[in-house]
Amino acid sequence: MAQKKTPKVGERRLSWMILFLLAGIGVVVFRVQQRLNPAVEIITMPVAGIESSGPRKKGEQLSVMIPVPEGMVAGTPLEIFLAENLADKIDGKADLYLSSGFARLFCRRFVSPDDSDFWIEILVYDMNGTRNAFAVFSLQRRSGAVRLDVTPFAYQAENALFFAHGHYYVEMISSRLSEIAQKKMRSAAEQFVRNAPVPDGEMPEPRLFPETNRVENSIKLIASDAFGFEGFNGIFTTDYRDGEKNLSAFLSVRPTSQEAESLAEEYARFLLAFGGEAIPSTLNIKNAKVRFILDTYEIVFVHNRVLAGVREAEDLQQAISLAELIQKELIRHDQ
Amino acid sequence: MTNDSDTGRVMGRRQWLQQIGKAGGAICLLWSLGLWLREKDGRKSALPVTSVRFSNYAVPGMAGKLVAVTGGEDRSKAIGLALQALGGIEKFIRPGDQVLLKVNAAFASPPLIGATTHPALVAELIRLCLKAGASGVLVADNPINDPAGCFSLTGIDAATRAAGGSVVLPKTGDFKPLFLQGAKRLDGWPVFYEPFKKVTKLIGVAPLKDHHRSGASMTMKNWYGLLGGRRNILHQDIHRTIQELAHMVTPTFVVLDGTVAMMQNGPTGGSLSDLKQTGTMIVGTDQVAVDAFGAVLLEKDIQTLGFIRQAEAAGLGTADYRSLNPILIST
Numbered sequence: 001m002a003q004k005k006t007p008k009v010g011e012r013r014l015s016w017m018i019l020f021l022l023a024g025i026g027v028v029v030f031r032v033q034q035r036l037n038p039a040v041e042i043i044t045m046p047v048a049g050i051e052s053s054g055p056r057k058k059g060e061q062l063s064v065m066i067p068v069p070e071g072m073v074a075g076t077p078l079e080i081f082l083a084e085n086l087a088d089k090i091d092g093k094a095d096l097y098l099s100s101g102f103a104r105l106f107c108r109r110f111v112s113p114d115d116s117d118f119w120i121e122i123l124v125y126d127m128n129g130t131r132n133a134f135a136v137f138s139l140q141r142r143s144g145a146v147r148l149d150v151t152p153f154a155y156q157a158e159n160a161l162f163f164a165h166g167h168y169y170v171e172m173i174s175s176r177l178s179e180i181a182q183k184k185m186r187s188a189a190e191q192f193v194r195n196a197p198v199p200d201g202e203m204p205e206p207r208l209f210p211e212t213n214r215v216e217n218s219i220k221l222i223a224s225d226a227f228g229f230e231g232f233n234g235i236f237t238t239d240y241r242d243g244e245k246n247l248s249a250f251l252s253v254r255p256t257s258q259e260a261e262s263l264a265e266e267y268a269r270f271l272l273a274f275g276g277e278a279i280p281s282t283l284n285i286k287n288a289k290v291r292f293i294l295d296t297y298e299i300v301f302v303h304n305r306v307l308a309g310v311r312e313a314e315d316l317q318q319a320i321s322l323a324e325l326i327q328k329e330l331i332r333h334d335q
Numbered sequence: 336m337t338n339d340s341d342t343g344r345v346m347g348r349r350q351w352l353q354q355i356g357k358a359g360g361a362i363c364l365l366w367s368l369g370l371w372l373r374e375k376d377g378r379k380s381a382l383p384v385t386s387v388r389f390s391n392y393a394v395p396g397m398a399g400k401l402v403a404v405t406g407g408e409d410r411s412k413a414i415g416l417a418l419q420a421l422g423g424i425e426k427f428i429r430p431g432d433q434v435l436l437k438v439n440a441a442f443a444s445p446p447l448i449g450a451t452t453h454p455a456l457v458a459e460l461i462r463l464c465l466k467a468g469a470s471g472v473l474v475a476d477n478p479i480n481d482p483a484g485c486f487s488l489t490g491i492d493a494a495t496r497a498a499g500g501s502v503v504l505p506k507t508g509d510f511k512p513l514f515l516q517g518a519k520r521l522d523g524w525p526v527f528y529e530p531f532k533k534v535t536k537l538i539g540v541a542p543l544k545d546h547h548r549s550g551a552s553m554t555m556k557n558w559y560g561l562l563g564g565r566r567n568i569l570h571q572d573i574h575r576t577i578q579e580l581a582h583m584v585t586p587t588f589v590v591l592d593g594t595v596a597m598m599q600n601g602p603t604g605g606s607l608s609d610l611k612q613t614g615t616m617i618v619g620t621d622q623v624a625v626d627a628f629g630a631v632l633l634e635k636d637i638q639t640l641g642f643i644r645q646a647e648a649a650g651l652g653t654a655d656y657r658s659l660n661p662i663l664i665s666t
Contacts, residue, residue, distance in 0.1 A: 092549065
């Protein structure tokens with residue numbers, strides 16, 4: 001039987017040296033990886049794909065889904081951009097989409113066969129979820145645009161048309177200002193909705209905001225880091241106008257009431273940490289927290305799984321009234 | 336001797352050292368193979384050996400000049416008046432100069448959206464430069480996605496050709512690594528250097544826009560279009576990057592076209608409702624001051640635009656544009 005023998009000191013030292021050397025190599029490799037040479041990346045960066053090579057979801061026929069505006073012809077192949085190269089298409093605005101769950105963008109330009117300067121570009125952002133699509137739609141909503149009934153969330157500007165449809169956020173942009181261009185875009189939007197059936201996305205929050213004094217078309221969804229607070233994701237906001245004063249409300253349905261309560265506590269602490277002052281609550285809402293920060297009042301509270309609150313209120317009484325109104329609306333929806 | 340517990344075999348010291356040596360040799364071999372393959376796949380050849388730096392294109396005696404023409408929608412007239420107020424284009428462009436106009440052609444969007452440099456402004460600048468005796472005017476930018484399409488659809492290509500200039504579209508071999516001493520972000524970064532080889536004067540021509548990441552896109556941010564590589568990662572430190580861009584280039588003068596301003600949803604916009612008629616053409620030799628002036632038109636607080644504060648702190652210009660006694664012309 002073989003005899004077990006303790007390694008000698010020299011063997012131990014040699015083993016440690018080898019391990020140390022391997023660890024050193026690991027550190028060097030790690031550091032080099034952190035300093036990728038951008039010149040090298042010219043070769044390795046992903047490029048926009050066309051339909052034949054780009055990714056697609058099961059059963060999805062992209063070229064069919066993007067409709068050809070009436071009387072126009074395709075001016076470019078279908079292009080597909082992923083998170084890695086979205087900035088190549090939209091530069092600095094890519095962050096807005098990437099922080100909201102962006103999956104891919106596919107786009108195509110159509111031109112008039114009679115006039116090459118007249119074109120319409122259709123950009124379809126697959127946002128990987130109804131809420132995400134609504135988030136990017138709402139955060140870019142233009143004031144004063146004409147509401148369309150193509151989908152519940154659609155509007156038309158002088159030269160463009162924007163809408164959210166299920167997990168898609170769609171932009172149609174024309175090179176011309178004309179009634180003809182608007183008509184073509186409207187028709188193409190209706191066609192897109194027919195071509196791309198989507199499941200009904202459950203998004204209860206917009207219905208939970210009280211209607212009294214609410215500013216029309218002001219509901220927004222902030223996908224992440226709402227109000228500068230890291231924990232706030234999926235927060236709906238809307239504006240109110242009470243007399244001459246503006247204020248806003250927010251709410252978000254959380255998975256559990258415990259999470260809602262925990263987030264409310266953390267947000268209230270966050271406001272204090274950034275110079276806010278705690279104001280004793282006189283609200284008829286249990287556990288409501290009132291803060292005075294940057295010359296405005298904020299209220300945060302929880303109702304079952306709903307985290308809710310009021311922001312940027314110049315007047316404390318107005319903030320309290322709105323918070324209590326939200327509470328009443330939430331109770332009404334409970335019944 | 337050592338005991339291999341799995342097999343029960345006894346291993347001698349010599350044998351143990353031999354095995355360690357073999358294992359080490361195998362690692363070295365694999366490493367060498369990796370290095371060899373890395374060079375074989377062509378990436379090393381994409382890494383240019385010589386770094387480049389941009390010349391100083393400023394005209395002596397013209398530092399700190401600033402002029403704004405307000406009240407007009409005619410870009411050709413406004414740029415003409417602005418340059419006249421600075422002593423005429425001849426103060427900047429001499430006979431025989433080879434001029435480069437760095438425009439913003441980043442997006443394949445029509446001029447009416449205001450996301451790119453307006454072709455009428457490009458055409459007028461080319462005309463003025465040629466009239467002053469320039470031997471040629473090049474127009475360049477690096478829109479990563481479909482450069483030819485971007486120049487065509489923005490109208491810049493047609494305007495350039497009609498006015499007698501030439502568009503330079505970027506090709507892979509046109510990029511060289513930048514030498515920029517003290518730069519944290521841009522030292523070694525590939526830049527679109529090819530069109531600069533024979534250039535003696537440089538004019539930056541930028542639209543006035545909101546920018547989702549940096550707050551504003553004006554003349555300093557316009558140099559971003561000279562970068563190659565995977566430049567979108569620079570957005571992670573955008574203010575420092577813009578400050579370094581201003582450090583990278585000392586232009587002859589810059590033009591900030593505030594005839595219309597993209598007030599929201601920048602830098603791409605897409606809707607006319609993103610635009611506001613601000614009717615102001617700003618021309619200057621101090622990029623920081625020009626951008627500070629532009630920030631006012633965009634209704635941005637300069638304190639929130641980190642790149643302006645950083646550029647001023649780096650001694651690249653002044654954010655207090657009023658201290659330059661700007662010439663204000665109302666049309």
